[in-house]
Amino acid sequence: MPIKLFRTGARHGAIDFIVAAIGCALAGNALAATVPLPYGCEMASKGKPAPAAAVVAQPVFPPVQVQVRTPVQPTVLPSAGRNYLLYELHLQNFSAEAVTVHGIEVLDADQPPSTPVAELKEAQVAASLRQVTIGDNPGNLQRLGVGQGAVAFLCLAFDAKVAVPARLRHRVLLDKAVADGPAIDTRTTPMLVxxxxxxxxxxxxxxxxxxxxxxxxxxxxxxxxxxxxxxxxxxxxxxxxxxxxxxxxxxxxxxxxxxxxxxxxxxxxxxxxxxxxxxxxxxxxxxxxxxxxxxxxxxxxxxxxxxxxxxxxxxxxxxxxxxxxxxxxxxxxxxxxxxxxxxxxxxxxxxxxxxxxxxxxxxxxxxxxxxxxxxxxxxxxxxxxxxxxxxxxxxxxxxxxxxxxxxx
Known part of the structure; x- marks a missing residue:
């Protein structure tokens, strides 16, 4: 497993840091087949580049006024023959009317947005969202009133043979619009061994x-x-x-x-x-x-x-x-x-x-x-x-x- 390690400190009890990509093949694929995914985790893929003739969507003005933010960016985390990304999307509606979150697409930020790395449909979105402000409709967590926010708790699982993208973007599917989030890194924290x-x-x-x-x-x-x-x-x-x-x-x-x-x-x-x-x-x-x-x-x-x-x-x-x-x-x-x-x-x-x-x-x-x-x-x-x-x-x-x- 070609993982680059940096060792600091004295010879005895030194701390190792993993700072390189962990998207390479890992031992234990047979084990991964026997360990079920944690509830709420979605299997991800690499995503494919868009065809040359793909139509590029034109930006709208004013931009959709729904904030998509990741306060703590994830780091590829290996476990039992899979690689995981665990992080949150903080969503907040700054527009003048309520919006409903129907889906979330996870994209490779360094590839054209054709095939998502992962997709959360209505059911997955409903399971992953937690309301920040209750508002007038606490029964529907996907519906964000004016000024309301919610947090989507994401967990992506990659097979060990699938390279994890270096950066991700998120596309939040609303009623009649799409809110795009900024690119986030996937190797943010040097991990202690x-x-x-x-x-x-x-x-x-x-x-x-x-x-x-x-x-x-x-x-x-x-x-x-x-x-x-x-x-x-x-x-x-x-x-x-x-x-x-x-x-x-x-x-x-x-x-x-x-x-x-x-x-x-x-x-x-x-x-x-x-x-x-x-x-x-x-x-x-x-x-x-x-x-x-x-x-x-x-x-x-x-x-x-x-x-x-x-x-x-x-x-x-x-x-x-x-x-x-x-x-x-x-x-x-x-x-x-x-x-x-x-x-x-x-x-x-x-x-x-x-x-x-x-x-x-x-x-x-x-x-x-x-x-x-x-x-x-x-x-x-x-x-x-x-x-x-x-x-x-x-x-x-x-x-x-x-x-x-x-x-x-």
Whole structure:
């Protein structure tokens, strides 16, 4: 796999950055066939250049007054033999009358607009849109009143053999017009090749990106800015071979297989946040759930560690076990170092590790960034274990990070 890597830092624990295209063939096409697409993801193609005789549409004046904006441009993200692009289109109607969004076409910005890379029809658009301002017609999210906005949550999946365009454009199909968006890049964020955050097997990447995930859809206005800190966040949960998360009393945190498991530094860096002392919650059961402390922006992450990885990227660990945080603010940590243990503090229903990479050291006031892990094994359904390198695990799969190491 000819991916260009740049290595920085000292020899031990150095951080790798993927900055080149990842549109080449990847191992694991057979695996991709067994891993279903996350809900809301559309298979994409390369798109074909327009015929020489194609008629070029004439621009209209004044231009259609619907804004099409992508606040955070995507980066090609490899996972289980596919390449993904995850991003949002912020739509806002600045015209003097209501408009209805009927479709979205995704185009290769460096090719004539003949064959779209992907097309979202009425049903897909309806599923992907979330209203920003409610207005007078909350039942029809595709209809944007005067001044109204909505966000389209896009996920494009490319087969490993299909080259991902370097730039995309978007064409929003309205009632009697088309709103064109600007070109966006598809290799925006240098991706860190991270070490494992956990040890052992039977971990599942819960709430990884899909339209069913509150992480992916978690658009929050914090400090006056709408952001998605959890865009690529994973809730790492541990199950036994029968897919049960605990053995014994479901209200006892210690009954959960994830509880107390070791949490490791994914890279060298400096600890910029280390908090302990938040109590564990009693896990959620059919009887209900009540957090040990009221959930606020201060308590939502519970016991936590945030590591500055450099280059404007931060690795964050949340919901850690009380009394287990073994580092303090200002400490330098090494990749693979034991940091803490999995708990159930903060806004956690049952024991798991919430892990994310963001552009700021804040649980919500930040933008979520893509990341990949250097090596692990996965299996889907009844398939055999398969080794993966330089990918991001998501979907209905089971992950094996390997056995514990003595130094931890």
């Amino acid at each position: 991270l070490g494992r955050p956990l040890v052992g097997t039977n971990w599942t990447p819960g709430n990884s990106p899909s339209l069913h995930s509150h992480h992916r859809m978690g658009l929050w206005v914090v400090d006056g800015t709408a952001q998605i800190s959890r865009r690529y966040a994973i809730d790492w949960k541990k199950f036994n071979s029968q897919r049960k998360p605990y053995a014994g009393d479901p209200r006892d945190v210690r009954a959960y297989y994830a509880y107390g498991q070791k949490v490791l530094a994914v890279a060298d860096g400096e600890v910029v946040t280390a908090r302990d002392g938040f109590p564990d919650n009693i896990p959620k059961t059919e009887a209900g759930f009540e957090a040990a402390l009221p959930v606020t922006l201060d308590t939502i992450g519970g016991n936590q560690i945030i590591i500055d990885l450099g280059n404007g990227q931060f690795a964050a660990y949340y919901h850690l076990q009380p009394g287990s945080v073994g580092v303090k603010t200002g400490d330098r940590v090494r990749r693979g170092q034991l940091l803490a243990r999995v708990g159930n503090s903060g806004d956690a229903r049952w024991p798991h590790l919430h892990f994310q990479v963001t552009d700021k050291a804040d649980v919500m006031a930040s933008e979520g960034l893509p990341q990949i892990f250097d090596s692990y094994r996965i299996k889907s359904g009844n398939q055999e274990w398969e080794a993966r390198t330089g990918e991001y695990p998501m979907g209905d799969v089971v992950v094996d990070f390997g056995a514990d190491a003595q130094e931890n």
